[in-house]
Amino acid sequence: MQELAEKIFEIIKDYQCDYAERKFEITVEHIIDWANQFDDDAEFVLQELLHFLPETYISKEKAKQLLHTRLLEIQQFYGYASMTEMIVNTHFFNVQKSYKSQPEILSLIDEVLQTEFQINYKDFLNSPKTNYIYFDDVLATGGTVFRDLATWLEEKEDGVNENSKLIINQTKTLGISLFCYHSLGFSNMQWRLMKQFDDKIKRVLLVGKDYEVENHIKTKWIAENQKLNCVYPVEEQSKEVLEYLASLEAENDSVPAFRPSNLPKKETFFSSPENRIKLEKIFLEKGIELLNKVQTDNPDRRKRPLGDTVRSHKTFGTGTLFFTWRNISNTCPLVFWWDVPGHNWLPLFCVKNRGI
Amino acid sequence: MKITERTYNKKEVIVFRSTKAKYGGLSNMAGGYSLRVNDIIIPSAEALYQACRYPLFPSVQQEIIEQNSPMTAKMISRKYLKYTRQDWEEVKYSVMYWVLKVKLSQNFNEFSKVLKETNGKPIVELSNKDKDWAAIEVDKNTLVGKNALGRLLMQLREEYVINNKPIECVQPIDMFGFLLYGSEIDTVCNPNMEFEKDYLFDLDYA
Numbered sequence: 001m002q003e004l005a006e007k008i009f010e011i012i013k014d015y016q017c018d019y020a021e022r023k024f025e026i027t028v029e030h031i032i033d034w035a036n037q038f039d040d041d042a043e044f045v046l047q048e049l050l051h052f053l054p055e056t057y058i059s060k061e062k063a064k065q066l067l068h069t070r071l072l073e074i075q076q077f078y079g080y081a082s083m084t085e086m087i088v089n090t091h092f093f094n095v096q097k098s099y100k101s102q103p104e105i106l107s108l109i110d111e112v113l114q115t116e117f118q119i120n121y122k123d124f125l126n127s128p129k130t131n132y133i134y135f136d137d138v139l140a141t142g143g144t145v146f147r148d149l150a151t152w153l154e155e156k157e158d159g160v161n162e163n164s165k166l167i168i169n170q171t172k173t174l175g176i177s178l179f180c181y182h183s184l185g186f187s188n189m190q191w192r193l194m195k196q197f198d199d200k201i202k203r204v205l206l207v208g209k210d211y212e213v214e215n216h217i218k219t220k221w222i223a224e225n226q227k228l229n230c231v232y233p234v235e236e237q238s239k240e241v242l243e244y245l246a247s248l249e250a251e252n253d254s255v256p257a258f259r260p261s262n263l264p265k266k267e268t269f270f271s272s273p274e275n276r277i278k279l280e281k282i283f284l285e286k287g288i289e290l291l292n293k294v295q296t297d298n299p300d301r302r303k304r305p306l307g308d309t310v311r312s313h314k315t316f317g318t319g320t321l322f323f324t325w326r327n328i329s330n331t332c333p334l335v336f337w338w339d340v341p342g343h344n345w346l347p348l349f350c351v352k353n354r355g356i
Numbered sequence: 357m358k359i360t361e362r363t364y365n366k367k368e369v370i371v372f373r374s375t376k377a378k379y380g381g382l383s384n385m386a387g388g389y390s391l392r393v394n395d396i397i398i399p400s401a402e403a404l405y406q407a408c409r410y411p412l413f414p415s416v417q418q419e420i421i422e423q424n425s426p427m428t429a430k431m432i433s434r435k436y437l438k439y440t441r442q443d444w445e446e447v448k449y450s451v452m453y454w455v456l457k458v459k460l461s462q463n464f465n466e467f468s469k470v471l472k473e474t475n476g477k478p479i480v481e482l483s484n485k486d487k488d489w490a491a492i493e494v495d496k497n498t499l500v501g502k503n504a505l506g507r508l509l510m511q512l513r514e515e516y517v518i519n520n521k522p523i524e525c526v527q528p529i530d531m532f533g534f535l536l537y538g539s540e541i542d543t544v545c546n547p548n549m550e551f552e553k554d555y556l557f558d559l560d561y562a
Contacts, residue, residue: 143557188556191392195547199390203424218395220538221414252555312555
């Protein structure tokens with residue numbers, strides 16, 4: 001157990017390293033204390049976590065590398081001879097609140113541009129722009145990216161034409177860059193942009209991503225080709241779990257609550273199909289146990305055992321297993337971040353900017 | 357469903373052919389009328405109709421649906437004609453009407469506008485050789501053909517457009533093997549309804 005915790009520590013030790021008000025630093029002891037809450041399954045939980053964390057935890061250094069690569073890709077894609085030329089012509093959206101992910105990513109981009117290319121992009125904020133890029137860390141349901149892009153697309157930056165028209169006629173370009181997106185949320189975002197603006201937006205929207213959570217399982221053929229690299233339980237569950245699902249006030253059952261038991265066709269994310277089922281059950285049951293401790297007449301309908309999701313979706317939650325150094329996504333299973341006084345639960349990753 | 361051949365006086369009907377010309381939106385090849393069935397975005401009515409030919413071949417359906425151009429989707433479909441469902445000739449008109457209902461439901465403002473502009477006149481698709489879905493010109497004023505698409509469009513106009521009755525949801529056709537990507541086709545709804553009910557995401561929280 002100690003050895004497992006040490007290996008995990010090496011991966012996640014920089015979690016919130018740049019956040020002065022962090023509740024605690026990640027230590028080997030903290031990892032063990034968290035795991036022990038799973039009683040006899042403690043070692044198993046750490047084993048599985050270690051199996052997928054190397055691929056799904058983005059440290060601050062890794063984030064800088066990814067952003068460096070992305071900037072070079074953007075320069076090459078647009079065909080600019082130098083990074084300076086790209087920066088002069090490119091606007092980075094800065095529309096999220098100061099405590100959200102976008103400003104933090106922009107400050108990393110600033111650092112990368114200054115150290116690797118000796119460019120201060122803020123010197124060029126007022127130069128006329130051709131390209132517009134929206135950086136964010138994770139797209140889960142797609143709501144945030146949709147809202148921010150839709151707001152901008154409706155505006156008239158030149159005072160004459162809606163930005164959507166300039167993007168469609170390719171006078172300007174629009175791109176999004178993400179460390180991770182969920183395939184279902186991304187498709188939902190695309191669809192709503194198409195219906196609100198123009199079908200062509202699907203073709204002209206440029207997308208850069210480093211990791212995809214493949215959770216789009218409504219149709220068999222697509223589902224069979226998805227990795228399901230998230231927590232997506234099978235239907236065979238305890239009476240309590242099934243009762244929890246039945247009790248949800250959520251009218252939209254078009255998103256499946258369960259994955260078919262024969263999927264994924266080939267297990268590439270967890271250490272084995274059996275271990276996937278076991279871990280999914282552990283996280284699901286523990287998550288329900290935590291939610292049952294909430295004493296309120298009006299519980300938040302987005303809060304689900306496997307992580308926040310859309311209120312109307314009759315599911316156990318998003319089940320994200322992708323993490324970044326800056327803050328855990330609330331779409332990850334509750335066991336990772338639930339931190340409520342009196343609930344007697346220690347989270348692995350402390351939440352930075354949101355309560356419950 | 358059996359449809360018999362008809363004769364039209366060209367001066368008395370609305371004729372459509374090119375997607376760029378007036379009434380071009382009536383064509384299944386028209387762009388700007390995207391659809392989504394079982395959470396799969398489909399670029400045109402033509403792509404959806406062609407995909408329905410091959411319910412047991414999801415990879416063929418995917419190849420058709422991935423084409424941005426409806427004409428290319430139709431050409432891809434032609435490569436696989438031998439895999440067409442066996443009862444296609446019996447069900448194809450029902451499938452087409454379902455496709456048109458989905459097109460109207462998910463694009464009500466634009467599509468109903470074009471249908472309204474036909475002012476209740478007969479609608480005829482003009483073709484050089486297709487006397488099944490369209491009609492051909494036999495002389496300067498006469499068009500002859502089954503004109504199946506035009507007639508289905510008239511039926512759609514009658515049922516939903518004249519009364520300004522947007523289709524909230526379209527039920528699947530009750531037939532064996534009505535599949536998209538290996539799954540039974542679900543009820544398909546008007547996206548505005550889905551957006552208003554926050555079925556995709558919660559914008560107040562985003």
